[in-house]
Amino acid sequence: xxxxxxxxxxxxxxxxxxxxxxxxxxxxxxxxxxxxxxxxxxxxxxxxxxxxxxxxxxxxxxxxxxxxxxxxxxxxxxxxxxxxxxxxxxxxxxxxxxxxxxxxxxxxxxxxxxxxxxxxxxxxxxxxxxxxxxxxxxxxxxxxxxxxxxxxxxxxxxxxxxxxxxxxxxxxxxxxxxxxxxxxxxxxxxxxxxxxxxxxxxxxxxxxxxxxxxxxxxxxxxxxxxxxxxxxxxxxxxxxxxxxxxxxxxxxxxxxxxxxxxxxxxxxxxx
Amino acid sequence: xxxxxxxxxxxxxxxxxxxxxxxxxxxxxxxxxxxxxxxxxxxxxxxxxxxxxxxxxxxxxxxxxxxxxxxxxxxxxxxxxxxxxxxxxxxxxxxxxxxxxxxxxxxxxxxxxxxxxxxxxxxxxxxxxxxxxxxxxxxxxxxxxxxxxxxxxxxxxxxxxxxxxxxxxxxxxxxxxxxxxxxxxxxxxxxxxxxxxxxxxxxxxxxxxxxxxxxxxxxxxxxxxxxxxxxxxxxxxxxxxxxxxxxxxxxxxxxxxxxxxxxxxxxxxxxxxxxxxx
Numbered sequence: 001x002x003x004x005x006x007x008x009x010x011x012x013x014x015x016x017x018x019x020x021x022x023x024x025x026x027x028x029x030x031x032x033x034x035x036x037x038x039x040x041x042x043x044x045x046x047x048x049x050x051x052x053x054x055x056x057x058x059x060x061x062x063x064x065x066x067x068x069x070x071x072x073x074x075x076x077x078x079x080x081x082x083x084x085x086x087x088x089x090x091x092x093x094x095x096x097x098x099x100x101x102x103x104x105x106x107x108x109x110x111x112x113x114x115x116x117x118x119x120x121x122x123x124x125x126x127x128x129x130x131x132x133x134x135x136x137x138x139x140x141x142x143x144x145x146x147x148x149x150x151x152x153x154x155x156x157x158x159x160x161x162x163x164x165x166x167x168x169x170x171x172x173x174x175x176x177x178x179x180x181x182x183x184x185x186x187x188x189x190x191x192x193x194x195x196x197x198x199x200x201x202x203x204x205x206x207x208x209x210x211x212x213x214x215x216x217x218x219x220x221x222x223x224x225x226x227x228x229x230x231x232x233x234x235x236x237x238x239x240x241x242x243x244x245x246x247x248x249x250x251x252x253x254x255x256x257x258x259x260x261x262x263x264x265x266x267x268x269x270x271x
Numbered sequence: 272x273x274x275x276x277x278x279x280x281x282x283x284x285x286x287x288x289x290x291x292x293x294x295x296x297x298x299x300x301x302x303x304x305x306x307x308x309x310x311x312x313x314x315x316x317x318x319x320x321x322x323x324x325x326x327x328x329x330x331x332x333x334x335x336x337x338x339x340x341x342x343x344x345x346x347x348x349x350x351x352x353x354x355x356x357x358x359x360x361x362x363x364x365x366x367x368x369x370x371x372x373x374x375x376x377x378x379x380x381x382x383x384x385x386x387x388x389x390x391x392x393x394x395x396x397x398x399x400x401x402x403x404x405x406x407x408x409x410x411x412x413x414x415x416x417x418x419x420x421x422x423x424x425x426x427x428x429x430x431x432x433x434x435x436x437x438x439x440x441x442x443x444x445x446x447x448x449x450x451x452x453x454x455x456x457x458x459x460x461x462x463x464x465x466x467x468x469x470x471x472x473x474x475x476x477x478x479x480x481x482x483x484x485x486x487x488x489x490x491x492x493x494x495x496x497x498x499x500x501x502x503x504x505x506x507x508x509x510x511x512x513x514x515x516x517x518x519x520x521x522x523x524x525x526x527x528x529x530x531x532x533x534x535x536x537x538x539x540x541x542x543x544x545x546x547x548x549x
Binding site: 095 | 462463
C-alpha cells in the first residue's frame with residue numbers, strides 16, 4: 001500500500017466548520033426474498049457546512065442508499081441522521097435539499113424552463129418570481145439559448161445541466177448528486193466537472209457527490225469518502241491535497257496521479 | 272423537430288442533392304396517400320368481378336354499383352339512422368372513458384380498492400357484448416340509454432387497464448424527485464401522473480373509437496327501431512342487400528371518422544416522444 005496522499009501536502013481541514021450532515025451509527029437493512037440484506041452497516045460521518053464530499057465505491061457499497069438517507073427518502077434501521085440540526089424529512093420540507101439523479105429525470109412534456117420552474121411551482125411560491133429565478137439558474141448553467149427546448153431536443157449534457165438548475169433553483173443548502181455524469185461522454189463530463197466546482201464556489205452549497213469514477217472523485221472533492229461493499233461501510237476518508245482553484249488540467253500533475261492511484265488501490269481492495 | 276440537438280436548423284443551399292431529397296420526400300408523400308386508394312380500387316374491382324362473373328343474385332350480395340345507387344337513393348334514411356347511432360357511440364365513448372379515468376385515479380391512490388374490484392371489472396368485461404345487451408335492455412328499456420351504456424361498457428375496460436398502467440408507470444426517479452420537493456399527492460397527480468398517462472389514454476381511446484360504434488350497433492340489434500343496427504336487421508330480413516351493405520358502410524365510416532378525430536387530438540396534444548406500445 002502506498003502512503004496516503006494527505007501526507008504529501010497539508011490540507012485545510014474542513015472539520016472545524018459548522019456540521020451540516022451528521023450520521024451516527026447508521027444501519028440500513030432491507031429484506032429481499034426471504035433473507036435480510038445489510039446495505040449500510042454502522043456508518044458514522046460528519047459533513048461540515050460548505051464541503052464538497054465525493055462518495056467513491058464499488059457497486060453495492062450503499063453510496064446511493066446513503067444519499068437517500070440524507071434526503072429522507074429512506075429511514076435508517078438503526079442510528080440517526082441529522083441534516084442542519086433536524087431530521088432529513090424536516091430539512092427537505094424547508095427546501096434545504098436539492099437532488100440530482102443519474103438520468104436527469106426531466107419531465108418530457110415540459111420545456112427546460114418549465115422543468116426548472118417545477119421545483120418552485122410545487123412549493124407554491126410566487127410563480128412570476130419563480131420563473132425569473134429559473135431563467136437565472138439556466139443562465140448560470142449556460143443554457144440561456146435553450147430555455148424553451150423540450151428534453152428530447154437537448155443533449156445528455158444539457159439535460160443534466162437543466163436538472164442541476166432545477167436542484168439549485170430553490171436555493172438549497174445541500175446538493176445531493178447520484179452519479180449525475182455517469183452516462184455522459186468524457187469531454188462533456190470534464191466540462192461539467194469544472195462547471196460544478198465553479199457553481200459550488202459561487203453558491204457555497206454543501207455537495208455530496210456519488211461516483212464510481214476515481215478521477216471524478218479526486219478532481220471534485222475536498223475529501224473522498226471511500227466505501228467498501230457487502231455490507232456497505234466506510235473504508236477510509238481521504239483528504240484531497242490539491243489547490244482549491246484547480247482546473248481539469250490538474251489531472252496531469254504527479255500529485256493528482258498519486259491520489260488517483262491511491263484511490264484506485266482502495267477501490268480494488270474494497271470491491 | 273430535430274433529434275440531434277447540435278444541429279441548428281438553417282435554410283439549406285439549393286443544391287442538386289437537396290432537390291433530389293425534396294423529390295424523394297414528395298414521392299413518399301404521394302405514395303402515402305395514393306397507395307391506399309389503389310388498394311380500395313382493387314377491392315371494389317374484385318367485388319364487382321365476383322358478383323358479375325358468378326352471376327350472384329342481388330338478394331345474396333349486391334354489386335358495388337347497386338350499393339352506390341342505394342347509398343344515394345336512401346341518403347335521407349341512412350342519415351336519419353346514423354344520428355342516433357352517433358349519439359349513442361359518442362355518449363358511450365365519453366361516459367365510458369371518463370368513468371374509467373376516475374376509477375383508475377381512485378385505484379392508483381387506494382391500492383386496496385384495486386385489489387378488491389379489479390378482478391370484478393375483469394369478470395364483467397369477459398361477458399360478451401351480445402350477452403350484456405339484453406340484460407341492459409331489460410333494465411333500462413328500449414330508449415337511447417341502454418345502447419349508450421353498452422357503448423360505455425365497451426370503452427371502459429381498455430381505458431381502465433391503460434390508465435392504471437399510465438398513471439402508475441411514472442419513472443421512479445421522477446417520483447423520488449417529487450418526494451424530495453415534498454409535493455402533495457394532488458400535485459403529483461396533476462403535474463406528473465396525468466401527463467404520463469396521456470399516451471396510454473390516447474392509445475386506448477383509438478381502440479375505443481371503433482369499439483363504441485360496435486357497442487351501439489349491437490345494442491340496436493337487440494331492441495331498437497332506429498339506428499344503423501336496426502337498419503341492418505331490417506335490411507337483412509327484407510333481403511335488401513343494397514341497404515344492408517350501405518348501412519354497414521355507414522357504421523364503418525362513422526368508426527373511421529371517430530378514429531381520425533382521436534388521432535388528430537393525439538397529434539396536437541402529445542408534443543413529446545413517448546415509448547408507449549400502440
